[in-house]
Amino acid sequence: MKSMLNGILIVITSLFLMTNVLVSNVLAVKDAGQAARYLRIGVGARALGMGGAFVAVADDASACYWNPAGLVQLKNKEVQAMYSLLSIDRKYNFLNYAQPLKDDRCFGVSVVDFGVGDIRETKSPEDKNIGMFDDQENALIVSYAGNMENGLLLGGNLKYITQSMNPSEGKQSAYGISIDMGMLWKAKPNLTVGLLLQDVGGSLKWNTGHKDC
Structure with a gap:
């Protein structure tokens, strides 16, 4: 009976992961204009080297991004930093700190920096160049995680997101708050199930009155 239950669990987990991959591919096409899209790029050389398949691992400081529940697995304080130059002169940087607490708890804080400068501003329909803007x-991310016993780890992120641009019409700025909720379940010594709900309720409110979801 135990072996049958384990087999059912493996099948359910596999189906969930396959469904998640298919849904992610569909959404990737639709959310190209999503607010704070840079938060989908990913962080950490190890996690990115695994193709982002890190939600069920999340055993270093980058768990603040991939699955905050995994922070409980840290034994010591950790600091991670990443500096990236992307195509079309975009910059993408990440810095975070995580510290284990008493009673199988952990706290972390992260900063994500993304930007691009010298964007050509034009005026339609004549496509006249009227200047450049940046x-x-x-994003500032505060993370907290705890061990709920029986192999169940839970964690969450609170994100404060900002964006600013300076076109010819004047400076435009936006802010928003979103949360992440993560779970890590060590079902067996060689089987771990991870789940992450990212940017729940996230949107950007602009000083112009516009709202990006």
Whole structure:
């Protein structure tokens, strides 16, 4: 009976992961204009080297991004930093700190910096160049996680997101708050199930009255 239950669990987990991959591919096409899209790029050389398949691992400081529940697995304080230059002169940087607490708890804080400068501003329909402007986007992430016993780890992120641009019409700025909720379940010594709900309720409110979801 135990072996049958384990087999059922493996099948359910596999189906969930396959469904998640298919849904993610569909959404990736639709959310290209989503607010704070840079938060989908990913962080950490190890996690990115695994193709982002880190939600069920999340055993270093980058768990603040991939699955905050995994922070409980840290034994010591950790600091991670990443500096990236992307195509079309975009910059993408990440810095975070995580510290284990008493009673199988952990706290972390992260900063994500994304931006691009010298964007050509034109005026339609004649496509006349009327100047250049910059786009700067940042996120401050506070993470907390705890061990609920029986191999169940839970964690969450609170994100404060900002964006600013300076086109010819004047400076435009936006802010927003979103949350992440993560779970890590060590079902067996060689089987771990991870789940992450990212950017729940997230949107950007601009000083112009516009709202990006």
